[in-house]
Amino acid sequence: MTDKIGYTRKGDVAVLRIKNPPVNALSHAVREGLVAGMAQAEADEGVKAVVIVGEGRAFIAGADITEFGKTPLEPFLPDVCKRIEDSPLIVVASMHGVSLGGGLEIALSAHYRVAQPSAKVGLPEVHLGLIPGAGATQRLPRLIGVDPSLDLITSGRQVKAAEAESLGIIDQVTEGDPEDVGVAYADNLIATNAPRRPVSEMAAPAPIDWDAAYGGTLKKGRGQISPAQAVRAVQAAAELPFDEGMLAERKIFMGLMETDQRQGMIHAFFSERAVGNLPELKGVEPRALQSIGIIGGGTMGAGIATAALLAGFNVVLIEMKEDAAEAARGRIAGNLSGALKRGKITQMKYDAMTNTALEVSINYDSLASVDLVIEAVFEDMGVKKDVFGKLDAVCKPGAILASNTSYLDVDEIAASTSRPADVIGLHFFSPAHIMKLLEVVVAEKTAPDVVATGFALGKALNKISVRAGVCDGFIGNRILATYRTAADHMVLDGASPYQIDKALVDFGFAMGPFAVGDLAGLDIGWATRKRKAATRHPAERVPTYPDKICEAGNFGQKTGKGFYIYEAGSRGGVPNPEVSELIAAERAERGITPRDFTDAEIVRRYMAAMVNEAAKVVGEGIAKRPLDVDMVLLFGYGFPRYWGGPMKWADLQGLPALLADIEGYAKEDAWFWEPAPLLKQLVAEGRTFDDLNKQAAK
Numbered sequence: 001m002t003d004k005i006g007y008t009r010k011g012d013v014a015v016l017r018i019k020n021p022p023v024n025a026l027s028h029a030v031r032e033g034l035v036a037g038m039a040q041a042e043a044d045e046g047v048k049a050v051v052i053v054g055e056g057r058a059f060i061a062g063a064d065i066t067e068f069g070k071t072p073l074e075p076f077l078p079d080v081c082k083r084i085e086d087s088p089l090i091v092v093a094s095m096h097g098v099s100l101g102g103g104l105e106i107a108l109s110a111h112y113r114v115a116q117p118s119a120k121v122g123l124p125e126v127h128l129g130l131i132p133g134a135g136a137t138q139r140l141p142r143l144i145g146v147d148p149s150l151d152l153i154t155s156g157r158q159v160k161a162a163e164a165e166s167l168g169i170i171d172q173v174t175e176g177d178p179e180d181v182g183v184a185y186a187d188n189l190i191a192t193n194a195p196r197r198p199v200s201e202m203a204a205p206a207p208i209d210w211d212a213a214y215g216g217t218l219k220k221g222r223g224q225i226s227p228a229q230a231v232r233a234v235q236a237a238a239e240l241p242f243d244e245g246m247l248a249e250r251k252i253f254m255g256l257m258e259t260d261q262r263q264g265m266i267h268a269f270f271s272e273r274a275v276g277n278l279p280e281l282k283g284v285e286p287r288a289l290q291s292i293g294i295i296g297g298g299t300m301g302a303g304i305a306t307a308a309l310l311a312g313f314n315v316v317l318i319e320m321k322e323d324a325a326e327a328a329r330g331r332i333a334g335n336l337s338g339a340l341k342r343g344k345i346t347q348m349k350y351d352a353m354t355n356t357a358l359e360v361s362i363n364y365d366s367l368a369s370v371d372l373v374i375e376a377v378f379e380d381m382g383v384k385k386d387v388f389g390k391l392d393a394v395c396k397p398g399a400i401l402a403s404n405t406s407y408l409d410v411d412e413i414a415a416s417t418s419r420p421a422d423v424i425g426l427h428f429f430s431p432a433h434i435m436k437l438l439e440v441v442v443a444e445k446t447a448p449d450v451v452a453t454g455f456a457l458g459k460a461l462n463k464i465s466v467r468a469g470v471c472d473g474f475i476g477n478r479i480l481a482t483y484r485t486a487a488d489h490m491v492l493d494g495a496s497p498y499q500i501d502k503a504l505v506d507f508g509f510a511m512g513p514f515a516v517g518d519l520a521g522l523d524i525g526w527a528t529r530k531r532k533a534a535t536r537h538p539a540e541r542v543p544t545y546p547d548k549i550c551e552a553g554n555f556g557q558k559t560g561k562g563f564y565i566y567e568a569g570s571r572g573g574v575p576n577p578e579v580s581e582l583i584a585a586e587r588a589e590r591g592i593t594p595r596d597f598t599d600a601e602i603v604r605r606y607m608a609a610m611v612n613e614a615a616k617v618v619g620e621g622i623a624k625r626p627l628d629v630d631m632v633l634l635f636g637y638g639f640p641r642y643w644g645g646p647m648k649w650a651d652l653q654g655l656p657a658l659l660a661d662i663e664g665y666a667k668e669d670a671w672f673w674e675p676a677p678l679l680k681q682l683v684a685e686g687r688t689f690d691d692l693n694k695q696a697a698k
């Protein structure tokens with residue numbers, strides 16, 4: 001047997017112990033060891049039952065994702081499951097920690113399942129662009145029925161042990177050492193002559209309206225295909241004998257393994273973990289963090305305070321006047337009561353956060369002992385400098401002074417203090433206690449341990465933290481400004497905002513750029529255009545119709561009218577005819593004869609602008625790697641996860657063709673479409689953005 005599976009005897013029970021840290025992924029060696037272990041138990045005189053248990057913090061986290069894309073090696077996981085289920089011995093899976101994907105499938109191929117109260121089970125394959133590929137679509141419906149199986153398989157959600165027991169997945173939940181609990185359960189089965197209980201021999205599940213389930217799941221997937229494909233696999237469990245159902249599942253699984261969506265989602269899975277691995281953080285100790293000061297109790301400040309309180313920090317929030325301070329306290333209480341309602345915190349925690357952990361003050365002296373301050377005041381450099389001057393005077397030596405600015409120059413802010421090494425940007429995304437993205441903006445003089453503290457804070461707040469350099473808009477907003485402008489150019493040339501929104505929703509975005517503008521507030525873009533007007537390049541093509549919408553006081557949802565008109569109580573909006581008139585007038589003014597755009601061209605241009613600017617951001621070192629841009633767009637801008645992010649999308653499309661398109665567009669507008677040097681270099685060298693990610697990981 002391999003060293004990945006331990007074999008011991010406890011009386012009539014053989015114990016197979018999986019030892020594949022950190023999470024017992026079902027690598028080739030583990031699969032071989034399980035098959036060998038079953039044979040060893042069956043050859044071991046007197047053994048009547050086998051217990052399978054995981055060493056360390058998990059039963060089994062699933063198939064070994066690092067093996068995906070490589071030639072699969074036997075024994076394949078479905079065959080390992082069959083080998084376990086077909087054993088003449090009684091097989092018990094004793095679960096703790098997580099049992100996910102193939103891990104739950106191993107448990108389903110056992111005859112009985114016991115678990116720790118804190119154990120969780122799940123089938124997250126859809127989060128990887130796949131479906132369960134080792135029998136869960138065939139066994140689970142036989143065990144618990146179609147509807148709960150489709151819920152688990154298409155959502156990929158984790159289920160706590162108690163719920164799994166009530167569903168019928170787990171037979172018994174018992175506190176104790178997983179091996180002891182498993183052996184005791186097996187001993188009892190032997191003592192009571194309990195039968196083997198192969199799930200595959202249970203009755204086929206009752207059918208449902210499969211086409212309705214498929215259609216509904218496809219719609220909900222918003223372009224992601226694997227959840228809907230899972231419905232067809234479960235349908236096979238209802239309509240075919242088990243072995244044929246297994247072949248049907250395998251066919252669907254292998255088909256999905258070949259898709260771009262599988263590549264995109266696996267890329268997202270590993271990039272989420274890699275984005276925090278930076279050479280500059282290696283061996284750098286973050287500073288101690290217990291208490292956090294926040295300047296400004298508006299939406300952002302209150303959101304950041306909420307996130308900090310939920311993560312267990314003490315918070316001192318400063319406002320200018322008593323009434324503003326009380327309003328801030330009210331916003332925070334409102335955010336926390338949302339967490340209370342969603343069951344994220346208990347009433348006791350809520351009370352402790354609002355009464356003890358949170359101090360609201362109008363006096364900067366209250367910040368004297370905080371470890372880190374986050375300024376979230378008005379986006380004006382003068383106001384920021386004034387705040388940082390006060391913080392510099394009041395905060396203790398070693399306290400970190402952070403700005404939540406979304407685009408202002410953090411170097412300039414740092415220079416307004418006596419401690420530039422302690423200054424950093426922490427760019428949260430609204431609502432700050434919900435959005436997972438945090439841009440950690442590193443200024444020229446920011447000390448390494450201050451950067452490390454920024455990442456430590458992000459981890460504590462359960463954020464995806466991405467390192468950004470200093471430029472206008474850092475990573476996300478800088479790229480957004482470019483692809484948003486590409487959309488505006490297409491409107492000037494003939495596309496309607498509504499066609500563009502629909503094309504991008506069909507591509508996988510939750511909302512198109514114009515609907516997003518209405519949601520965020522059109523006045524934000526308006527202010528940005530005014531701010532940039534002074535330094536605008538003469539060749540830049542800047543539409544005026546968006547300003548005219550704002551000049552009429554139409555800022556989108558908050559005023560009831562923007563690109564869309566929002567009737568009270570209605571969910572979406574309807575196109576605003578005034579906008580089409582403004583667009584037609586501007587086209588006429590510019591002498592433009594509008595032309596048709598196909599949805600495909602709209603998406604291609606929009607994505608080409610996004611990727612081209614992103615390549616400039618990486619080339620200038622504002623983002624360290626292409627994967628960093630992918631994480632920013634996934635977690636801050638609603639980019640469809642199944643593409644893995646814009647850089648992964650570009651690799652999947654092929655960089656040479658994308659560069660050729662950009663060079664074609666540049667013939668219309670050389671300034672806007674100037675190809676990124678990094679993109680040209682990669683194409684010349686025959687490399688991809690992912691090659692850069694791998695190079696950085698070395």
Ligand code: T1G
Nearest residue numbers: 023025061062063064065066100101102124132133134273
């Ligand atoms: N394969 C390989 N490595 C894995 C892994 C896996 N399944 N899961 C985690 N790791 C690595 C991870 O990359 C990291 O590595 C380390 O373990 C700790 O993970 C046939 C086809 C289990 C909940 O999708 O959800 O089974 O960065 O940092 O926050 O039907 O990892 O340290 O080098 O995330 O405590 C289905 C994916 C596979 C589960 C633990 N299973 N993993 O979270 O630690 S497909 C999954 C997770 C499948 C079958 C199909 C989480 C976790 P490093 P971590 P964590």
